[in-house]
Amino acid sequence: MSELDDLAAFAVLMEAGSFTLAAQQLGWSKGQLSKRISHLESSHSVRLLHRTTRRLSLTAAGAALLPQAQALLVQMERARQALALVKDELAGPVRLTVPVSLGETFFEGLLLEFASCYPDIQIELELSNDNRDLIRDGFDLAIRTRLGNDERLVARSLLSMQELTCASPAYLARYGEPQTPAQLVEHRCLLNSHYSGREEWLYHQQHELVRVHVSGFFASNHYSLLKKAALVGAGIVRIPSYMVPRELAGGQLKWLLRDYETRSTPMFLVHPYQGAVPRRVQVLADYLVGWFEKDKLALKGL
Secondary structure (H helix, E strand, O other), X not given: OOHHHHHXXXXXXXXXXXXXXXXXXXXXXXXXXXXXXXXXXXXXXXXXXXXXXXXXXXXXXXXXXXXXXXXXXHHHHHHHHHHHHHHHOOOEEEEEEEOHHHHHHHHHHHHHHHHXXXXXXXXXXXXXXXXXXXXXXXXXXXXXXXXXXXXXXXXXXXXXXXXXXXXXXXXXXXXXXXOOHHHHHHOOEEEEOXXXXXXXXXXXXXXXXXXXXXXXXXXXXXXXXXXXXXXOOOOEEEEEHHHOHHXXXXXXXXXXXXXXXXXXXXXXXXXXXXXXXXXXXXXXXHHHHHHHHHHHHHHHOO
C-alpha cells in the first residue's frame, strides 16, 4: 500500500470518529488500520492522534494534515467517478478481430444498423484467421472457434456453426439434385483448400458416419469466393450456415441433403478479463449475439 492509501485512511478515520467504524468502511481489520496510521506517523516522525478508549483527538500535526488528506479523498472519489463515466459512455473506439468470412457477413449490419443506433462508437474491424493476442494487440473483442487455455480471456458462447450443402437452382436444373451423400461423387463440388482433407466430405445420419470422396475443378481457401461460385451455378458447396440465410430464403441457393448432419463447430465471443466491461464494448457484444440469433431463427424457418 502507498502513502496515498495511508492519507486516505487517515481522512476516513477522522470522519468516522472511531477505528471500528473506519475499518468497516475500508473493509480492513482494526489492526490493519492501526498499522497504516502508525506507518504514516513514523514515515514523517510526527504524532497525528491522541488515542483514548473513548475518543480520538488530533495533535497539531494531525490538524495541519487533515484538510490535505480530506482533499485527497475527494480527488480520489472524483477520479473514480470519471472512470465510471468513461465505462458507461456509449462513445469511443471498440477494436474487434474475427475470422475473415465471418466478418464479411456481418460488417454491413455494423455499418448500417449498429452505427445508426450508436453513432458515437467507432468500430475497428480486423479480419484475420489468426488468433491474435487480445491484450498485447489491444483488442476489445474477438470471435473464435478455439479457446485454448488463456485464463486472461472471458468467453461467451455465440453459436454452433454448421456447414450446409448448397447449390443454385441453375446448377440443379443442369446436373440434377443428389438425394444421398454417395451421389455427390457424380457432381462438380467446390472445395475448401483451407482443409487438407478437402476432397473428403463427412455426413452423419442416425449415428452412422458417411464418407464421400468428392471432386471438382475449383478450390479456394475463401468461403466468400466459394459462395459466389455456387451462386453462379459452378457447383455444390459446403458452407457455414451464417453465410447463406438470405440466399436460401430468397431461393438463390437450395439446401441439399437436409436429412444428413454435417460438421458443427462451436464459436465464442471473447474479451480480455478486466472486471466491468465498458458499455460501448458490451453493446457491441450484445449486437453480435443478437445478429447470430436472428440468423439461427431464419434457418429454422426455412
